[in-house]
Amino acid sequence: MRGMSETTLKGENVHLWRGERHVLRGVAFTVSGGECLQLTGPNGAGKTSLLRTVCGMAYPEAGRICWRGTDVREDLPSFHAEMAYLGHEPPLKMELTGRENLHYWVAVRRRFAAAELEAVLGRVGAGRWADRPVRTLSAGQKRRVALAGLLLMAVPLWLLDEPTTNLDVEGQHLVGALIDEHLAAGGLVMAAVHHPLAVSERGLRRLELGGV
Amino acid sequence: MSELSVVPSLTRPERAPRNAPGAAAVAWMMLERDLKLAFRKASQLVQPLAFFAMVTTLFPLAITPELTRLRHIASGVLWAAALLSSLLALEFLFRDDAQDGTLEQYALSGRALTGLLAAKTAAHWLLTGLPLALIAPLAAVSLGVPAHALPGILASVTLGTVTMSLLGAIGAALTLGVRRAGALLSLLTLPLAIPVLIFGAHATQLAIRGQPYGAALTLLGALAVFGMTLAPLAAAAAVRINLE
Amino acid sequence: MTWTWFHRLASPPHLYRTAGRLTPWFAWPAALLIIAGLIGGLWLAPPDYQQGDAYRIMYVHAPSAWLSLMVYTIMAVAGAIGLIWRMKAAHALAAAAAPIGASFTLATLVTGSLWGKPMWGTYWQWDPRLTSELLLFFLYLGYMGLRAAFEDLQRADRVSAVLAVVGVINVPIIHYSVVWWNSLHQGPSVMYLGKPTMPPSMLVPLLLMFLGFTLFFGAVVLVRLQGEVLNRERAAHWVEEELGA
Incomplete structure (x- = not known):
């Protein structure tokens, strides 16, 4: 039972279509407690789409998102209670x-x-x-x-879309420090970024999404 | 940071978040928020009322100034005007919150969206439906309606606007993703509002004639109760689709 | 295992071909039944002792009215299935059915008012059945308007499905409130429908027309469903192969 509730966010073979665009093509990732997954890729690569799919605002055509070992679709309210999503604005x-x-x-x-x-x-x-x-x-x-x-x-899980937008250098370091503190406390972060986050290398993982 | 104890224990077994306020408290918070926001943009509050007064003024000018003749069409005038006025502010019921991203945060809060939207609809009724119900007797007097009919008019418009706000919430949620939704919103909402119009106008007519109108009020109340059970569900489903 | 057909049907190429194969099975019986019904209704059935020949428009009016309601119900059920099981084929069916349902509703209104001229001496009476039908027509217009307002087809599908479900719950409420309203202002409808004493020579053609119209709807909706599927899948390879072959 303990093993099941391990704080891990996992994406398995996620496919997402937006109209006629195949935005996510079999994306897979794993983030565990204390880790930050940094999503990079050109505009239109699906960074925002992936974040929105994870938080349940977009419904993948195939694949699934698992939180603590269970598909988030089985109980979205409980999943939402444990996550925070910050969009562009x-x-x-x-x-x-x-x-x-x-x-x-x-x-x-x-x-x-x-x-x-x-x-x-x-x-x-x-x-x-x-x-x-x-x-x-x-x-x-x-x-x-x-x-x-x-x-x-x-909440343990942060989903951040361009968290440093509009921030000065000091603010960008603040974001990095907040993420580091969150990770140190065992939290998880998934962040879409254009510029690398000012976070420590320990616990940092990268996922490069391809362009279309 | 550690002294803030902001990050909760990550292995807690319980599903419900710690310190989560109850559903009633959440609904109350939402209601308070929407009322506060509305009063910071107070000019918008008056517009449906002014529109209602304007529409009821059109009929004496278009038909006749004779109060004895206006009395016969008063129930129709009042209800058509009330229905149209309650449509006015609907487009922005959920739209403002959708545009600045706050609605999305509520949809992702883990709290039931039905309850939150019901609270928003209640706020909308308090801000447009209730004021309409309160000035409807005034408008009725200007149409030659005798004083004994005014309580019946107040009661029927009060109940009718509840259902209008609920139906409007469905329409507003459905058209949330549509850019200029005004006309479409009316086209969607008005056919559904026909029973409100029929029962409401009938109650008003009975009240004007000095006949008992309790049965018609009961029917209006039944529609409102039915709307309360159905509308938040439909609105929540539509909002979720439109936020996607 | 029992669900395999359900998912097979949801696959666009399979749906496209199945719809194509089924169409003649609806179209030919529909044509035969409607021809038989028209001959029976317009020539063989005796004139009515009150209405003379005017009642014969019933053979078009009544089946249209039945389909106007049935199609809306189908749209709602298909929409609900599409929402619950995320079945795109169901949404495509709803999209294909809507304009047909609206056409039947319009046909009901037009034939109703044509029937009204000899019956009431005027083309339009605020008869409860016609009034309900008019409101149903507005519901169809709203549904199609909502669909058209979205650029994203998937969103259009799902939002309009919610509307159809809300609408179908409201249709009986609207209908009974209109009947109630009408009973306050005038007597019950003078139309011929539902009269239990209809002789078989009148009734049998009517039943043939009901069945024929329903099958006709089936044929038209299948053809339109094929169009919907092609439009939705226009980027897919199988469409090229299908149309190239």
Whole structure:
């Protein structure tokens, strides 16, 4: 029983069609606790499609995604409760403040203490402007609020699509440090990137997706 | 980082996430969120009401200013106007959240999307249906409806707009992936709304004539209950397809 | 093992060929039955003692009305199957059936109003059956409009399947609310349908027409299904081979 619940994310022979495009052609991968899988490849290679397939937003024509040894399709809600997906754009409401955004985004998943929220905001360097409407924030600042949400969700599996977009050098190092800390705590990361992540080599694995 | 204890124990056997709030708390959070967002863009709130008032004004101008004659068509005017007004804000019921990615986060939250969408629909009703029901008696007076009919009008429009919001949620979810969905949304929603129109207008007519309208209200209530069970399921299915 | 046929059928080339093979088995009986039904209905059956010859439009009107409902139901069932088992063939069937169903609905409305002229003295009455049929026509238009609004065929398939299921649940509610509405405002319908005293000379041609129309629908939907499959698979190799051969 213990073996079954080992924290491993596994993709087996994943095929995905988008209309007439065969986007993913038998993709296979394994990520275990403490590992980061870095997805690279040219535009249109299917990096985003693969991430969306993993999180259940796209349905593969063949193959399957297994989490802890079982097909995620068997129980998507339980899988979703253990994963976080960050897409190209930070999922934030422009009219709400950073703090309100984090509340309505994460609190539907889990209750968190005010101190935890403050700690997370401090960690991503968002403490000073977390009470401003997101509309007034720069793209990089929005991205930091999204990273705070990622930390606050407190889930083992991170699925990140271009997590360093719009971030300055300091912000890119922050992303690298967050991922390193997450891996050190036994977490898993799958990230689609254009530029290599600033993470330590230990636990880093690469998957190159082919162009079309 | 370790003092934050942000990363949960990875080998925990239980399936449900730790500290997960209950379904009712989640729905309440969603409702509160949508109300808060709506009040930050308050100008949009008034538009369906203004539209409703405008449509009811068209009929006296187009037909006759005589209140005795307007009274005969009042139920039809009120209900046609109410149906059309409740369609107005529908297109953006889920669209705003789909565009900024927050809806996707809710779909991936592990929480039941049906409950979340039901809460959003409830917020939509509070913001458009309920105000319509509250000004419908005013509009009725302007159409020569006697005062004794006003409670019946208030009750029937209240129940009818609940079903309209629910049907509208289905339509909005179906057309979520369509770029300019306004006309299509109306074409999808209005045929389904015919029973609401029939029972609602009938209840209103009975109320105007001073006859008991309880049975018609019951039918309207039955439609609303039926909608509550069916609409969130259909909307959740359609939203998931459109987010894919 | 019992599911093999189900998956075989879902394979596009197999579906295409099966539909092609089945078409004549529907088309010829349909033609014979409709010809027999028309001869029986238009010449052999006696005139009605009240309506004279006007009632004979029933031989087209009633089967069309039946199919307008049946096709919508088929679309909903096919859509549900497509959603649940992710069977693309079922979606293709629903897509193929929709315009045919809409045509039958339109035919019902046109023949109904033509029948209305001698019966009511006007082409249109807010008769409950015709009104329901008109609303059904709007449901078809919405369904086809929704389908057309998506560029991605798969999404169009699945979204419109949800609509068809919602629609088919609502059709009886709409129908009974319209009947109820009508009973408040005027007497029951004067149309001839469902009258239990119909003599066999009138009834038999009607049954032939029902069966003939249903088979005719089967033939047309199979041809359209072939078209749907070809369109959806136009990039596949088997299509080239099939059409080149």
